[in-house]
């Protein structure tokens with residue numbers, strides 16, 4: 001259905017809010033894939049295709065719950081989730097009713113899956129531990145910060161609208177749809193801007209905010225002083241606002257061009273889009289684990305996929321061959337040598353091993369070695385090191401359980417998009433396991449190269465000795 005009833009209601013609401021958009025943008029509502037935006041005529045680079053007043057955005061400061069949120073000392077994404085739950089609880093009486101009726105009740109992120117689904121579908125993947133931690137931390141967030149609101153304002157709040165399920169649902173919507181608006185508003189829900197789907201590395205339309213430097217000076221500090229952002233996703237999101245891996249857009253998206261209205265957000269075309277094609281935004285350069293974590297989907301052949309090998313795993317393997325003391329002294333040597341270009345190690349204390357080793361494999365099955373590194377590839381990539389890499393690849397691979405990668409691939413072929421959770425988990429598992437396959441190929445090639453090198457060295461030493469005689 002191209003234009004559903006809910007879309008038409010949203011369009012009427014946008015008009016009433018002063019949201020302007022080009023009539024070349026066509027909104028499509030598909031029961032399975034949700035809403036997407038298409039071009040009904042050729043769109044040209046530089047064209048402003050939408051203008052959204054900041055007052056139409058749902059933020060802590062625009063919400064009717066502002067006073068309650070502020071007096072409870074809440075801020076950031078926690079405060080925004082209270083604002084969202086509050087406006088949803090008002091139903092038709094909310095000034096955002098026309099927008100909220102368009103949103104799904106929740107986004108299908110692993111955060112809102114059952115623990116059974118998380119254990120069954122994500123086991124072995126990058127996300128398994130992270131999601132379980134998120135769930136625990138978010139629950140604590142709710143108990144410590146949201147539950148008390150129900151006791152302090154019992155008449156005005158409906159407990160079922162602020163339940164832990166509603167909190168998780170709000171967090172899933174915020175994770176997948178919020179934008180950083182400006183320092184005054186912080187992150188908020190931005191109607192219309194959040195209808196564009198993501199495509200990796202192929203942004204058509206860009207979100208911009210004119211930064212009102214002077215206007216809100218007094219309020220600016222409240223957001224950065226927020227101490228309630230305890231959960232993992234909060235941390236990610238905070239990081240997001242300053243990194244490129246972000247749907248919550250970074251400072252570079254702010255504009256201070258004089259003459260621009262600081263109260264307006266804009267969507268600007270950054271590429272030509274042909275009539276009939278979908279208009280995509282980009283949520284950042286994210287691998288499948290991050291995409292599934294924050295947005296609930298994955299992409300086939302995602303160039304930003306990574307696999308982490310826990311430092312703990314490396315230590316375990318090392319300790320099976322050498323003494324624990326030897327392994328730890330080797331680790332501290334690496335750190336002293338600052339070989340971060342090759343191995344990225346972050347450890348709390350020697351006893352609390354929580355870090356990871358990062359290794360980047362390029363398309364050609366090659367490890368990306370830092371150009372400034374003085375330690376040569378030959379020196380480090382000895383036969384023994386290659387054997388170690390192979391062993392680590394096997395240990396990491398064993399985390400996926402008894403099913404082989406080929407079985408996963410067969411399962412993916414049989415799986416349809418309707419089985420959304422299974423489908424995206426299979427894509428994630430396969431993409432991670434393909435990286436481990438590359439690591440094995442790389443280590444095997446490295447081992448044989450190292451043997452050739454060693455043989456050549458031995459021959460040359462023998463020749464020299466013979467000559468001397």
Ligand SMILES: C[S@@+](CC[C@H](N)C(=O)[O-])C[C@H]1O[C@@H](n2cnc3c(N)ncnc32)[C@H](O)[C@@H]1O
Nearest residue numbers: 034035107176177194195196197198295296297
């Ligand atoms: C900001 S919303 C985009 C609009 C959304 N399609 C809707 O129906 O309102 C982000 C959500 O859209 C979906 N989405 C965006 N890009 C996608 C993609 N490339 N593949 C699959 N789902 C996508 C995901 O569910 C994601 O959490």
